[in-house]
Amino acid sequence: MRSGSYITRPNRTLQIYACVFLVVLYVPVLFIPLFSFNDSIYVRFPLQGFTTNWYVDLMGRDAVWDAMWNSVRVGVCVAVISTVLGVLTARAITRNRIPGQNAVVAFVMLPLVIPGIIFGVALLVLLSRLGIPLSLYTVALGHLIVCMPFSVATLLPRFEGMDGSMEEASADLGENGWWTFWRVTFPIVLPGIVASLLLTFIVSFDEFIMAFFLSSTETTLPIYIWSQLRFPREFPSVLALSSIILTVSFVLVFIALWIGRTGLIEKDHPRPPEAPKS
Amino acid sequence: MTSSNPIISIQSVGKSYGSFRAIKEISLDIEHGEFFSLLGASGCGKTTLLRMLAGFEDVTDGAVLIDGEDMTGVPPFLRPVNMVFQSYAIFPHLNVTDNIGYGLRKQKLPKAQRQEMIDEMLSLVQLDGYGARRANQLSGGQRQRIALARALIMKPKVLLLDEPLGALDKHLREQMQLELRRLQQALGITFVFVTHDQEEALTLSDRIAVMSGGAVLQVDTPAGLYEHPRTREVASFIGHMNFLEARVTGRKNGHATLDVAGLGTLDVPANGAALSTGDRTSIAVRPEKLRLHHSAPENGQRAVQGALKMTTYLGERSHFHVEVPGCDRPLAVSASNATLQDGRANAIGQPVWLTWAADSLIMMNDT
Numbered sequence: 001m002r003s004g005s006y007i008t009r010p011n012r013t014l015q016i017y018a019c020v021f022l023v024v025l026y027v028p029v030l031f032i033p034l035f036s037f038n039d040s041i042y043v044r045f046p047l048q049g050f051t052t053n054w055y056v057d058l059m060g061r062d063a064v065w066d067a068m069w070n071s072v073r074v075g076v077c078v079a080v081i082s083t084v085l086g087v088l089t090a091r092a093i094t095r096n097r098i099p100g101q102n103a104v105v106a107f108v109m110l111p112l113v114i115p116g117i118i119f120g121v122a123l124l125v126l127l128s129r130l131g132i133p134l135s136l137y138t139v140a141l142g143h144l145i146v147c148m149p150f151s152v153a154t155l156l157p158r159f160e161g162m163d164g165s166m167e168e169a170s171a172d173l174g175e176n177g178w179w180t181f182w183r184v185t186f187p188i189v190l191p192g193i194v195a196s197l198l199l200t201f202i203v204s205f206d207e208f209i210m211a212f213f214l215s216s217t218e219t220t221l222p223i224y225i226w227s228q229l230r231f232p233r234e235f236p237s238v239l240a241l242s243s244i245i246l247t248v249s250f251v252l253v254f255i256a257l258w259i260g261r262t263g264l265i266e267k268d269h270p271r272p273p274e275a276p277k278s
Numbered sequence: 279m280t281s282s283n284p285i286i287s288i289q290s291v292g293k294s295y296g297s298f299r300a301i302k303e304i305s306l307d308i309e310h311g312e313f314f315s316l317l318g319a320s321g322c323g324k325t326t327l328l329r330m331l332a333g334f335e336d337v338t339d340g341a342v343l344i345d346g347e348d349m350t351g352v353p354p355f356l357r358p359v360n361m362v363f364q365s366y367a368i369f370p371h372l373n374v375t376d377n378i379g380y381g382l383r384k385q386k387l388p389k390a391q392r393q394e395m396i397d398e399m400l401s402l403v404q405l406d407g408y409g410a411r412r413a414n415q416l417s418g419g420q421r422q423r424i425a426l427a428r429a430l431i432m433k434p435k436v437l438l439l440d441e442p443l444g445a446l447d448k449h450l451r452e453q454m455q456l457e458l459r460r461l462q463q464a465l466g467i468t469f470v471f472v473t474h475d476q477e478e479a480l481t482l483s484d485r486i487a488v489m490s491g492g493a494v495l496q497v498d499t500p501a502g503l504y505e506h507p508r509t510r511e512v513a514s515f516i517g518h519m520n521f522l523e524a525r526v527t528g529r530k531n532g533h534a535t536l537d538v539a540g541l542g543t544l545d546v547p548a549n550g551a552a553l554s555t556g557d558r559t560s561i562a563v564r565p566e567k568l569r570l571h572h573s574a575p576e577n578g579q580r581a582v583q584g585a586l587k588m589t590t591y592l593g594e595r596s597h598f599h600v601e602v603p604g605c606d607r608p609l610a611v612s613a614s615n616a617t618l619q620d621g622r623a624n625a626i627g628q629p630v631w632l633t634w635a636a637d638s639l640i641m642m643n644d645t
Binding site: 169170 | 332333334353354355356359360361363364365367369370371380381383384428429432
């Protein structure tokens with residue numbers, strides 16, 4: 001217990017504030033799963049009774065399965081490509097002396113703060129000028145831009161936390177750059193790579209704006225939801241689908257953060273005292 | 279100590295970072311089976327020089343030869359040397375066995391033979407039975423041993439050690455010093471050892487190169503460095519030293535006549551100094567080479583009288599500061615309490631006499 005020290009002493013006011021903050025943030029979201037089990041097509045109180053009909057109804061629709069399959073395909077491709085690029089970027093930033101290194105990091109992170117609509121419109125204009133037809137490939141291209149910052153932000157701390165002399169030690173013991181990467185660098189940053197794969201997959205899976213601009217007739221799941229919002233009778237099904245996405249997202253992000261932290265916190269464990277030698 | 283085939287030959291090696299000269303024209307030969315130390319304060323270029331031997335730093339000019347072969351352009355993974363890193367760099371994702379066996383991949387050994395070699399190394403560093411442990415289950419001293427075993431299993435022609443004892447506490451450090459010396463003597467491998475700790479360098483080394491500002495000041499045996507430092511910088515870096523202002527008044531085959539502040543005219547060995555009559559220099563003398571007397575020595579031995587300014591009792595030894603007329607600074611004197619000739623109270627201001635052996639005065643090559 002560390003509660004005794006000055007810096008870790010509990011602060012009642014801040015605790016209450018933190019609780020209020022979380023409640024305000026997440027209670028509106030919790031209404032979605034709540035109403036997805038409500039036996040009425042209207043979203044209003046009082047609740048009418050428990051039903052799983054909306055979920056059963058959802059499972060029977062081919063369009064849902066198609067959209068889901070599209071989203072998974074795009075998500076997996078984007079996750080793999082952005083993580084590979086993220087590994088190369090993080091490796092280069094932390095190991096090589098690159099001129100304008102901070103600028104490189106800033107440019108990679110920029111898509112986080114630039115509105116998706118701007119990137120979406122820009123890519124749409126560019127692709128149509130180049131005569132490239134819209135497809136799931138163009139959606140993936142857009143998602144790649146959105147996912148790169150997440151990948152790099154997840155991987156950079158892993159590479160920064162890795163002692164540079166690890167790679168030197170491997171070279172010293174006779175391994176060239178290729179073998180050093182696979183025998184030392186890759187296993188050490190592996191938790192970061194897994195976290196990056198999960199995180200970029202879910203970012204792509206949930207992404208709407210880029211997909212809205214860049215998809216053709218093959219839609220992803222968020223676009224499907226958007227298309228169903230026009231029909232009031234479909235609304236409970238939309239809630240059911242949203243609840244599923246919400247759950248999957250939460251679980252994946254939780255796993256990603258958990259894996260991403262393993263190894264990083266391991267360092268803090270105290271070492272056992274040296275065993276007596278005979 | 280020169281031989282026709284040194285294991286390492288550093289030939290006019292220099293290194294620049296832009297306009298900054300990190301290493302200035304160093305030439306150095308290291309012999310087979312030697313325990314050679316690079317000693318200097320941080321930033322003197324000793325680690326850079328070591329990393330040049332390992333191949334981690336490019337050589338700007340000159341060349342490094344290892345066992346007669348020019349290493350220019352040879353990457354670290356093809357050099358016949360291995361290194362023990364300051365941080366040990368134990369691979370955190372591998373257990374002790376796989377850490378030690380890391381470099382054996384290319385040799386494609388049968389599993390049993392590989393395990394045998396690893397076990398042999400484990401017992402060499404006295405960690406039998408630790409093979410299954412992971413890096414985070416090891417103490418600092420154990421990591422150090424694993425790093426040693428991992429490098430030694432490669433049977434390197436030269437083992438490079440970058441301040442390997444820096445992170446250990448005093449007790450463990452002394453224990454590891456003995457062990458390093460034992461290993462080096464048992465294996466007969468050349469060790470090149472980087473340290474900023476002069477005591478450690480004196481204890482371990484066959485020869486020491488004292489470095490400062492990217493240059494080698496003096497290469498000598500520990501006794502040679504301690505007894506015959508050539509410059510003030512070397513003399514003050516190793517042990518404690520008194521310096522007295524002096525002027526050369528005459529020279530005669532290997533000896534110089536000096537007019538020394540506080541001591542008068544003296545005849546001393548020139549210690550390789552290329553100074554001529556009229557040049558300013560200084561004389562160095564170790565505190566323990568000065569003898570303290572409470573009365574004027576009667577046998578006609580040359581002595582100088584001074585006043586006691588300070589005494590410090592250190593148990594085994596006592597330290598004194600003696601103010602001598604003509605010297606700008608009090609002289610430090612160190613004496614073993616077992617041989618201190620007089621039991622009288624060492625009162626401040628009391629007159630004392632200092633005597634010295636003729637060969638304890640060392641002429642410096644610089645002022």
